[in-house]
Amino acid sequence: MKLKGEVALVTGGGAGLGRAIVDRFVSEGARVAVLDRSSDGLSALKEAHGDAVVAVEGDVRFLDSHREAAAKCVEQFGKLDCLIPNAGVWDYSTALVDTPDEVIEEAFDEMFSVNVKGYLLAAKACLPALYDSKGSITFTVSNAGFYPGGGGALYTGAKHAVVGLVKQLAFELGPHIRVNGIAPGGLGGTDLRGLKSLNLQDTSISTIPLADMLAGVLPTGRMATATESAGAYVFFATRADTVPLTGSVLNFDGGMGVRGLDGTNRGALLDQHFGQK
Numbered sequence: 001m002k003l004k005g006e007v008a009l010v011t012g013g014g015a016g017l018g019r020a021i022v023d024r025f026v027s028e029g030a031r032v033a034v035l036d037r038s039s040d041g042l043s044a045l046k047e048a049h050g051d052a053v054v055a056v057e058g059d060v061r062f063l064d065s066h067r068e069a070a071a072k073c074v075e076q077f078g079k080l081d082c083l084i085p086n087a088g089v090w091d092y093s094t095a096l097v098d099t100p101d102e103v104i105e106e107a108f109d110e111m112f113s114v115n116v117k118g119y120l121l122a123a124k125a126c127l128p129a130l131y132d133s134k135g136s137i138t139f140t141v142s143n144a145g146f147y148p149g150g151g152g153a154l155y156t157g158a159k160h161a162v163v164g165l166v167k168q169l170a171f172e173l174g175p176h177i178r179v180n181g182i183a184p185g186g187l188g189g190t191d192l193r194g195l196k197s198l199n200l201q202d203t204s205i206s207t208i209p210l211a212d213m214l215a216g217v218l219p220t221g222r223m224a225t226a227t228e229s230a231g232a233y234v235f236f237a238t239r240a241d242t243v244p245l246t247g248s249v250l251n252f253d254g255g256m257g258v259r260g261l262d263g264t265n266r267g268a269l270l271d272q273h274f275g276q277k
């Protein structure tokens with residue numbers, strides 16, 4: 001077990017990537033506090049993991065929610081070693097020109113209050129416990145934190161802002177607390193919802209053919225799943241193997257940044273020389 005005795009706090013751990021992280025952390029011997037606004041998601045976590053998880057229902061847009069989660073984590077488990085700000089929403093790649101004048105202010109505020117302010121408030125609320133444990137923070141970014149096209153201007157701008165949080169907080173909090181990010185690409189096994197202000201709150205990413213879209217684009221040849229992405233968070237949370245690791249964002253996206261001018265060659269170059277093995 002790579003995380004035996006460690007304690008994590010995951011926001012958005014009630015579904016998708018966050019749930020996969022919680023599942024994997026518990027399997028690696030960690031105990032996990034989870035902040036999520038979904039009572040159903042939290043109930044499912046308690047059903048699956050019992051006392052290894054403490055579930056806190058709240059909204060990441062409010063500091064009090066994070067304070068309650070941090071307090072219940074320390075109360076239940078005695079400490080906090082690793083914070084994973086992860087809860088997020090998407091804009092379904094809504095272009096600026098297609099964002100109505102009458103909702104753009106609300107849409108901006110909603111996106112940045114969840115995907116950026118929600119991350120910063122998590123860090124703020126957990127600073128005392130992370131200082132005591134000399135722990136770490138791992139933010140969930142996205143390919144949209146580096147490249148266009150993984151969302152619209154609101155989502156892409158918000159994820160780029162998270163990269164800035166990683167750099168600034170690594171600078172401010174070192175050497176006591178390591179701060180990094182992980183930037184997955186499109187993921188299977190997630191339920192990412194859209195902005196309520198764009199009337200997309202009931203739309204799930206699972207309803208779009210993301211796997212098909214990515215298969216011909218990614219050098220890895222396929223979309224990863226949330227479960228396949230959780231291991232990177234385990235590594236970033238381990239203490240022995242990450243001593244110099246801070247201020248970094250791992251592009252864990254199937255090669256989005258090296259997909260070339262016309263997409264992947266789908267392995268044809270090597271297949272031509274070495275046959276289909």
Ligand SMILES: NC(=O)c1ccc[n+]([C@@H]2O[C@H](COP(=O)([O-])OP(=O)(O)OC[C@H]3O[C@@H](n4cnc5c(N)ncnc54)[C@H](O)[C@@H]3O)[C@@H](O)[C@H]2O)c1
Nearest residue numbers: 012014015016017036037059060088142186187190191192
């Ligand atoms: N799904 C993808 O393809 C993908 C790819 C790269 C990055 N990401 C990022 O991964 C993170 C997790 O997304 P996901 O795809 O697992 O989505 P998801 O909807 O499956 O899970 C997100 C969880 O966060 C919770 N949540 C949302 N808003 C909240 C709020 N205001 N307060 C409290 N909880 C809230 C939801 O209830 C849900 O349980 C997000 O930051 C997202 O931007 C997703």
Ligand SMILES: CC1=CC=C[C@H](O)[C@@H]1O
Nearest residue numbers: 142143144150151185186
């Ligand atoms: C390809 C993607 C879809 C939804 C959100 C992710 O961050 C990614 O940009």
